[in-house]
Amino acid sequence: MPTPSLTALPxxxxxxxxxxxxxxxxEDRGWPREEHKWGFLLTAGKGFGIDxxxxxxxxxxxxxxxxxxxxPDLGAIGMVLVAERHSRRGVGRRLMRHVVSSMGTTPLTxxxxxxxxxxxxxLGFKVTGRAEMLTGLFTPDGRDSGVAxxxxxxxxxxxxxxxxxxVFGSDRTPLITRLPxxxxxxxxxxxxxxxxxxxxxxxxxxxxxxxxLIARDTETAKALIASLAARTDRPLRTDIDxxxxxxxxxxKERGLASVAFNSVMTYGIxxxxxxxxxxxxxxxxxxG
Numbered sequence: 001m002p003t004p005s006l007t008a009l010p011x012x013x014x015x016x017x018x019x020x021x022x023x024x025x026x027e028d029r030g031w032p033r034e035e036h037k038w039g040f041l042l043t044a045g046k047g048f049g050i051d052x053x054x055x056x057x058x059x060x061x062x063x064x065x066x067x068x069x070x071x072p073d074l075g076a077i078g079m080v081l082v083a084e085r086h087s088r089r090g091v092g093r094r095l096m097r098h099v100v101s102s103m104g105t106t107p108l109t110x111x112x113x114x115x116x117x118x119x120x121x122x123l124g125f126k127v128t129g130r131a132e133m134l135t136g137l138f139t140p141d142g143r144d145s146g147v148a149x150x151x152x153x154x155x156x157x158x159x160x161x162x163x164x165x166x167v168f169g170s171d172r173t174p175l176i177t178r179l180p181x182x183x184x185x186x187x188x189x190x191x192x193x194x195x196x197x198x199x200x201x202x203x204x205x206x207x208x209x210x211x212x213l214i215a216r217d218t219e220t221a222k223a224l225i226a227s228l229a230a231r232t233d234r235p236l237r238t239d240i241d242x243x244x245x246x247x248x249x250x251x252k253e254r255g256l257a258s259v260a261f262n263s264v265m266t267y268g269i270x271x272x273x274x275x276x277x278x279x280x281x282x283x284x285x286x287x288g
Contacts (some may be wrong), residue, residue: 006050006058006091007287011098013045014060022047025057032205040182041286045174046174050091056208059091063099064287065106066170074170074273075103077110077278081192092116096123100267107268111239111285117263119219128271129264131285132248134256135207135237138229141254147223152186152198159195160188167214168288169274175287176212184208187227189220199224200283201232211236213281221280225251238281247280 014022019042023033041047043049045064052058061080067073077099082092100108102278111131112120121127152160157177165171179186183200185208190196197215201208210228215221221244229236236256240248242265252258266272272288282288 009050014049016042021057028083058086059095067173072106073107075108076288109266112265113261114257125265125267127263128266130242131239131244131262133239133260136256137235139255145223147189147220149189149227152188167275167278199226207237208232208234211281212283221247239285242279
């Protein structure tokens with residue numbers, strides 16, 4: 001039987017049963033397998049993929065929708081991958097066009113590597129910002145910030161959801177309510193009994209990824225990061241909006257090093273909703 005051309009292979013919805021195939025695809029492109037993250041995204045979002053007749057996946061990506069159920073007001077695209085043996089043959093473009101079309105008039109966002117940015121620009125995405133990826137072992141400075149932080153409890157969830165929607169600009173309930181099971185730590189900052197920030201640290205290979213990081217101000221963000229770092233021996237990783245220069249400088253002084261920059265891009269809107277001054281880092285660049 002002749003092998004079907006790539007343009008003839010159907011695009012289908014992925015499910016959590018495709019977790020291993022997605023992790024294999026990541027490994028094929030030299031990425032970590034990131035099974036924990038793939039499992040989270042395939043459960044909380046919509047996966048799209050193209051099956052390889054010879055086994056595995058030709059390509060895959062995930063879209064995470066935010067807003068009212070069935071009427072999303074924002075979609076985040078991530079984990080866009082094409083198998084090495086099928087690269088530079090238009091597969092990624094075809095998959096992205098399918099995803100954009102399937103989302104209709106819903107505005108979209110994504111974090112683009114320098115390698116992927118030209119394709120997204122060709123499809124109509126515009127650069128609206130940048131995020132800097134940091135990683136390393138955190139060295140505490142021994143200073144008391146005066147910001148009270150503690151482990152989150154189930155009773156905090158309604159307040160976390162209210163703060164997150166206010167700052168992010170869209171309802172992320174299906175994602176945020178999965179954080180207690182997904183993350184190793186979920187912490188809040190409070191003042192006079194009022195929530196002024198929250199963050200999580202979730203495991204990804206040998207690191208703990210900090211995200212989301214939402215805080216009233218930079219001092220609160222610092223306190224939340226320090227509180228997470230004090231409770232793990234792993235290197236930390238996070239992606240901070242470059243407009244938060246003070247936090248970036250502080251994190252680098254504490255031992256985190258810059259490893260990459262990603263372009264924040266949007267489609268159908270000129271900028272992301274919400275309040276960027278309190279939005280310091282995404283849950284993951286794959287989901288915003």
